Amino acid sequence: MSPAEQNQQLAVTERTRHRRLREQGSTARDDLDAVLRAGFVCHLGVVVDGTPMAVPTVYGVDFGTRTLYVHGSVASRSLAQAPDTTVCVTVTHIDGLVLARSVFEHGVNYRSAMVYGIPELVTRRSDPDALLHGLQVVTEHCAPGQWDYARRPNAKELAATSLLALPLDEASVKIASGPPEDGEGPDGELGLWAGVVPMRTYFDVPEPDPALPAGTSVPPHISAMGTWASAEPV
Amino acid sequence: MSPAEQNQQLAVTERTRHRRLREQGSTARDDLDAVLRAGFVCHLGVVVDGTPMAVPTVYGVDFGTRTLYVHGSVASRSLAQAPDTTVCVTVTHIDGLVLARSVFEHGVNYRSAMVYGIPELVTRRSDPDALLHGLQVVTEHCAPGQWDYARRPNAKELAATSLLALPLDEASVKIASGPPEDGEGPDGELGLWAGVVPMRTYFDVPEPDPALPAGTSVPPHISAMGTWASAEPV
Numbered sequence: 532m533s534p535a536e537q538n539q540q541l542a543v544t545e546r547t548r549h550r551r552l553r554e555q556g557s558t559a560r561d562d563l564d565a566v567l568r569a570g571f572v573c574h575l576g577v578v579v580d581g582t583p584m585a586v587p588t589v590y591g592v593d594f595g596t597r598t599l600y601v602h603g604s605v606a607s608r609s610l611a612q613a614p615d616t617t618v619c620v621t622v623t624h625i626d627g628l629v630l631a632r633s634v635f636e637h638g639v640n641y642r643s644a645m646v647y648g649i650p651e652l653v654t655r656r657s658d659p660d661a662l663l664h665g666l667q668v669v670t671e672h673c674a675p676g677q678w679d680y681a682r683r684p685n686a687k688e689l690a691a692t693s694l695l696a697l698p699l700d701e702a703s704v705k706i707a708s709g710p711p712e713d714g715e716g717p718d719g720e721l722g723l724w725a726g727v728v729p730m731r732t733y734f735d736v737p738e739p740d741p742a743l744p745a746g747t748s749v750p751p752h753i754s755a756m757g758t759w760a761s762a763e764p765v
Numbered sequence: 766m767s768p769a770e771q772n773q774q775l776a777v778t779e780r781t782r783h784r785r786l787r788e789q790g791s792t793a794r795d796d797l798d799a800v801l802r803a804g805f806v807c808h809l810g811v812v813v814d815g816t817p818m819a820v821p822t823v824y825g826v827d828f829g830t831r832t833l834y835v836h837g838s839v840a841s842r843s844l845a846q847a848p849d850t851t852v853c854v855t856v857t858h859i860d861g862l863v864l865a866r867s868v869f870e871h872g873v874n875y876r877s878a879m880v881y882g883i884p885e886l887v888t889r890r891s892d893p894d895a896l897l898h899g900l901q902v903v904t905e906h907c908a909p910g911q912w913d914y915a916r917r918p919n920a921k922e923l924a925a926t927s928l929l930a931l932p933l934d935e936a937s938v939k940i941a942s943g944p945p946e947d948g949e950g951p952d953g954e955l956g957l958w959a960g961v962v963p964m965r966t967y968f969d970v971p972e973p974d975p976a977l978p979a980g981t982s983v984p985p986h987i988s989a990m991g992t993w994a995s996a997e998p999v
Contacts, residue, residue: 576820582881586855625805677871
């Protein structure tokens, strides 16, 4: 591998090393980035008061600085208790249910990224510019165009907000796809149907706030969200 | 509250106590059960080799014994390292993106359940009947009717399978719904569009395994899955 090619690969660590069969582990940065771009919420793995938690929250990625920003007060509590502790940010897309001839060969087609790292707490006090930038990244990830359209946070709102910033260095990417694999063996003779039931996720037509004055039009960047779907395989 | 009514309520513990504003915490068993019934995968919060992880995996619930079964080899590794340790099982449905006039008031409409408990590892060696029952529960949760249709696990396959069994005792249920809430304040005068972009998830038309003999028909319990959608609010 050339240095340029190496740069496109994620380092394999003990916790990102791939262990199972049917899934395909990927160490390509492009696959990691595609999974993160296609996602909408993540699950943050943290320990709070001694209990592991998987907390759903929104996120965003600055692909220039390769920084993952995660929203959430639980995360901040965790970090206040245990700074310099690793967390896990998981983004999962479910693409389908794999129905095989045997129960044992059943599975799920999915794409997931588990990012590990020691997060930095970003607050108005610690770094107001970084906080504003992180909020922009998260907002634009969830609703591209909304940062320039909506009213941005004022000083009071920024004081009530915090983010976790995580370097995009260590990640485990897994992609499982395709039909079941027990068609060639003896189970293929059972005469049972087998295949994949695809799962699709998409944004539907925007529903206006009932408090909106009559005639307020939907801006193009919001009506365009109806074309988004996470179900496109990478 | 009568004893019967109390029985329908989840106990509130330090880690399930509700802390935030816009979301609504629920202690009703019916809400917990509805979120779990509507889900397809969960994220398991565990600590492995000292690192918190949020691991996507399939699950199922026996509502009779109120036992949550979780699939996954990572979970088993975690349990082998640290028996009698609490884990967290999170099921999340994303119902929509809430676009407010101000960035600060943006949010997500969602339903989530975070179940906490000390899991029991169920293996063929520890309890073969419980393992078979748990696999039935997980299979029927993902694809109702499939346990009776597909070939069930044989002894060798059961030896290669393990489940976590978790009592459905302690859980935090959160439901956020409705339009943005900044229409009545000064931001309502900005003339900006605000509302909800609904997110929908559904099973699409089943895709047959290319290895299937021509003319193998889709059984009714599988073709019926196309009507499933998680986006129905509880």
